Amino acid sequence: MGNPNLTYDNQAISVDCTVFGFDGSALRVLLVHRHHTLPSGEETEDLKLPGSLISDCEDLPSAASRVMRELIGVRSIYLKQMEVFSDPQRVRGSELRWINTFYGVSLSRVLTVGFFALVKLDEKLMHYSKRKGGEWAELGHVRRLALDHNKILVTAIDYLIQLFQQEPIAFEFLPRKFTLKQLQKLYETVLDVEIDNRNFRKKILSLEYVLPAGKCEEGVPHKPAQYYFFDRKIYKRENKKILKLNFVYR
Amino acid sequence: MGNPNLTYDNQAISVDCTVFGFDGSALRVLLVHRHHTLPSGEETEDLKLPGSLISDCEDLPSAASRVMRELIGVRSIYLKQMEVFSDPQRVRGSELRWINTFYGVSLSRVLTVGFFALVKLDEKLMHYSKRKGGEWAELGHVRRLALDHNKILVTAIDYLIQLFQQEPIAFEFLPRKFTLKQLQKLYETVLDVEIDNRNFRKKILSLEYVLPAGKCEEGVPHKPAQYYFFDRKIYKRENKKILKLNFVYR
DNA sequence: ACAAAAGTGTTCCTCTTACACCCATGA
DNA sequence: TCATGGGTGTAAGAGGAACACTTTTGT
Numbered sequence: 001m002g003n004p005n006l007t008y009d010n011q012a013i014s015v016d017c018t019v020f021g022f023d024g025s026a027l028r029v030l031l032v033h034r035h036h037t038l039p040s041g042e043e044t045e046d047l048k049l050p051g052s053l054i055s056d057c058e059d060l061p062s063a064a065s066r067v068m069r070e071l072i073g074v075r076s077i078y079l080k081q082m083e084v085f086s087d088p089q090r091v092r093g094s095e096l097r098w099i100n101t102f103y104g105v106s107l108s109r110v111l112t113v114g115f116f117a118l119v120k121l122d123e124k125l126m127h128y129s130k131r132k133g134g135e136w137a138e139l140g141h142v143r144r145l146a147l148d149h150n151k152i153l154v155t156a157i158d159y160l161i162q163l164f165q166q167e168p169i170a171f172e173f174l175p176r177k178f179t180l181k182q183l184q185k186l187y188e189t190v191l192d193v194e195i196d197n198r199n200f201r202k203k204i205l206s207l208e209y210v211l212p213a214g215k216c217e218e219g220v221p222h223k224p225a226q227y228y229f230f231d232r233k234i235y236k237r238e239n240k241k242i243l244k245l246n247f248v249y250r
Numbered sequence: 251m252g253n254p255n256l257t258y259d260n261q262a263i264s265v266d267c268t269v270f271g272f273d274g275s276a277l278r279v280l281l282v283h284r285h286h287t288l289p290s291g292e293e294t295e296d297l298k299l300p301g302s303l304i305s306d307c308e309d310l311p312s313a314a315s316r317v318m319r320e321l322i323g324v325r326s327i328y329l330k331q332m333e334v335f336s337d338p339q340r341v342r343g344s345e346l347r348w349i350n351t352f353y354g355v356s357l358s359r360v361l362t363v364g365f366f367a368l369v370k371l372d373e374k375l376m377h378y379s380k381r382k383g384g385e386w387a388e389l390g391h392v393r394r395l396a397l398d399h400n401k402i403l404v405t406a407i408d409y410l411i412q413l414f415q416q417e418p419i420a421f422e423f424l425p426r427k428f429t430l431k432q433l434q435k436l437y438e439t440v441l442d443v444e445i446d447n448r449n450f451r452k453k454i455l456s457l458e459y460v461l462p463a464g465k466c467e468e469g470v471p472h473k474p475a476q477y478y479f480f481d482r483k484i485y486k487r488e489n490k491k492i493l494k495l496n497f498v499y500r
Numbered sequence: 501a502c503a504a505a506a507g508t509g510t511t512c513c514t515c516t517t518a519c520a521c522c523c524a525t526g527a
Numbered sequence: 528t529c530a531t532g533g534g535t536g537t538a539a540g541a542g543g544a545a546c547a548c549t550t551t552t553g554t
Contacts, residue, residue, distance in 0.1 A: 011263065011306070013336075013361060056261070056359060060336040083331050084363055086263075086310040109306060111263060113334055166416075166499055181506075191497055198508070199544065203498050206542095222505040223551035247441055248453050249416055431533075448535070449517065456515095472531040473524035 012105065014112040015064045016051035016149065018082075018156035019072075021121025021136060022173040022186055028121065028136040029153065030071060030129060034146050039094050048146035049153065050134065051112065053103055064115040071134045072125060078172040082114040082159055090148050114152045116159055118172035164190050168209075171230035177213045179225035180204060204228075209235040262355065264362045265314045266301035266399065268332075268406035269322075271371030271386060272423040272436055278371065278386040279403065280321060280379060284396050289344050298396035299403065300384065301362065303353055314365040321384045322375060328422040332364040332409055340398050364402045366409055368422035414440050418459070421480035427463045429475040430454060454478075459485035 019030040031047040038044055050071055054063040064079055091099060091110045100106050119125065126136055142153065163169055170186055171178075184200050187193075204210050209231045217224035269280040281297040288294055300321055304313040314329055341349060341360045350356050369375065376386055392403065413419055420436055421428075434450050437443075454460050459481045467474040 011261070013261065013263065054336070057338055059338060060334055060361075081333050084310055084334060086304075086363075088307055088309060111310075165497065168499060179506090187497055193497070195497065196545075197506090198546085201507075202509095203543085207498075217506095219553085220505080221503080221553040223507075225506060247415065247437055247443070247445065248457075249418060429533090446518075447533090448519085451534080452536095453516090467533095469526085470532080471526040473533045475533055 010107050011109045011111060012053050012107045013060075014051050014053045014110055015060055015067060015115055016049045016112050016152055017064055017067055017079075017115040017117050018049055018153055019068065019077075019117040019119060020156075020160060020173070021119050021125075022189065023121055023136075024182070025185070025189070027139045027189055029139055029142060031135045031137050031142070031145070032071070032133055033135070034098075036098055036146070037094070046144070046146045047135070047137075049149045053099075053105075053110070060113050060115075064117070068117060071129050071132050072119060073128055075119070075125075078118040078169060080116045082116045082156060084111060084113050085148060085152060086111045087148075095147055112152070114155060116156050116163075118169060120173060120175055122175070161190060168230065168235060177215065177227040177229055179217065179227060181225060183228075208238050260357050261359045261361060262303050262357045263310075264301050264303045264360055265310055265317060265365055266299045266362050266402055267314055267317055267329075267365040267367050268299055268403055269318065269327075269367040269369060270406075270410060270423070271369050271375075272439065273371055273386075274432070275435065275439070277389045277439055279389055279392060281385045281387050281392070281395070282321070282383055283385070284348075286348055286396070287344070296394070296396045297385070297387075297392075299399045303349075303355075303360070310363050310365075314367070318367060321379050321382050322369060323378055325369070325375075328368040328419060330366045332366045332406060334361055334363050335398060335402060336361045337398075345397055362402070364405060366406050366413075368419060370423065370425055372425070411440060418480065418485060427465065427477040427479055429467065429477060431475060433478075458488050 017030075021028045021030070030050060032050045034046050034048045036044050036046060050067050052063060052067050054060060058066070060081060061079065064081075068077055068079065088109055090112075096107070096110070099110060121136065129136060139157070142150075144150065145153065164187075170183060170190075173186055174182055180201055181197075183204065184195055184197060187200070188195055210228050211231055211234075213227040213229045215227045217227070267280075271278045271280070280300060282300045284296050284298045286294050286296060300317050302313060302317050304310060308316070310331060311329065314331075318327055318329065338359055340362075346357070346360070349360060371386065379386060389407070392400075394400065395403065414437075420433060420440075423436055424432055430451055431447075433454065434445055434447060437450070438445055460478050461481055461484075463477040463479045465477045467477070
């Protein structure tokens with residue numbers, strides 16, 4: 001520590017959010033358009049993850065919330081810090097110039113903290129984000145993104161799959177009342193597997209914190225499905241009770 | 251984005267490492283002494299986690315490695331980024347003055363990235379760290395630390411317990427050759443449970459990647475124990491084979 | 501009556517848990 | 528020979544995996 005060979009220059013920190021939603025059959029991620037001047041001077045446009053530099057007075061979660069609020073409005077979303085991308089070379093040249101122009105600063109380096117967010121995606125929200133300059137791209141259709149955002153996206157996808165098997169984040173994607181079929185389709189999509197519906201239902205219904213909402217689908221041309229809901233209070237209580245002794249990883 | 255009300259002032263980023271070791275019966279964490287001037291002008295000393303500001307030319311993992319290298323020398327250690335502590339008020343007043351004096355800078359805000367490290371603790375390493383100004387404190391005996399380092403430590407402990415049940419990090423604590431008893435004691439210590447030795451042995455020996463080293467303890471006044479070792483190559487191979495379909499969290 | 505999706509049970513097998521005694525060594 | 532910790536087997540129960548048909552609704 002206190003090494004005189006090290007310098008601490010004008011760095012700044014940004015947040016970049018990978019926001020996932022489920023449209024009923026595919027995962028989508030929220031992207032924004034970036035207007036950009038190529039080294040040749042030509043104007044062009046590409047896509048990036050939504051993000052922002054953090055200001056002096058806010059912490060990282062606030063910065064991430066602010067970015068989210070601008071694109072999806074005020075609504076409760078699941079938001080979690082993922083990891084920091086700190087390669088000194090991650091933003092340079094024309095990318096760095098873009099940031100300095102956009103924010104009116106003169107930084108020599110920008111680190112970014114990747115955030116991971118989940119929202120309940122519906123038609124209303126999709127239109128709202130579109131009006132605000134966002135775009136909900138299907139995961140499979142995402143191509144080259146600006147900066148190192150493909151790397152951040154890949155990290156977020158890994159994180160999603162990992163977390164999905166450890167915590168009940170599935171419910172963050174679905175409306176408050178959902179059918180078991182919707183839930184199953186979501187699991188199949190995220191984990192990229194096929195699941196036997198009998199075993200799936202058995203397992204879900206054995207969880208004390210997934211309860212019937214007492215209502216059914218209406219107007220469907222087949223047997224209407226029961227709605228269920230996720231009771232977070234019961235989850236938190238039950239979850240603490242179960243100190244899993246299944247102590248060795250598989 | 252581009253909000254003119256936000257300012258991006260002279261922030262800097264540091265890393266703080268929570269380094270865990272196992273002395274055969276208790277977990278220990280590496281702390282360093284800090285010499286510190288109180289607001290009253292009085293000189294005093296307290297303990298903190300090892301850390302450093304990051305310099306312009308390095309990324310976070312390099313900064314964390316550098317900090318580690320200074321205290322434990324060059325050896326392979328398990329090192330992972332945990333999370334960022336970004337409260338704008340986390341370092342201020344005399345704490346901020348201490349940083350500015352120590353590094354010869356004039357920052358108004360410091361964010362820190364918590365790192366999580368595991369080392370194979372032995373007598374030699376303990377003496378080495380002590381010579382370098384470090385101290386291996388038993389987890390249960392850690393009291394008030396400088397800055398917000400108690401908060402970072404608590405986060406790291408949660409992280410350790412969590413990760414311990416998901417990945418074979420236990421072996422990072424033990425010498426290359428270890429007895430099953432040592433391994434069991436480690437599990438019992440970290441997870442704070444008692445484990446039946448027959449079931450534990452059965453489970454561990456069923457893992458393809460824990461293999462007998464073909465040697466035994468020597469000079470012990472009881473039946474000598476067999477040594478085993480962890481084969482990381484096999485672990486990586488086998489682990490990819492098992493795409494766990496056990497798809498719903500408990 | 502038909503199309504379409506919801507909902508339901510059983511068997512086999514694997515993994516987890518609980519539990520108590522003999523064995524090899526140095527002193 | 529004794530003290531010390533190392534090492535072993537079995538039975539009962541819980542949970543996971545595989546598998547096919549009946550029910551309810553709208554048209």
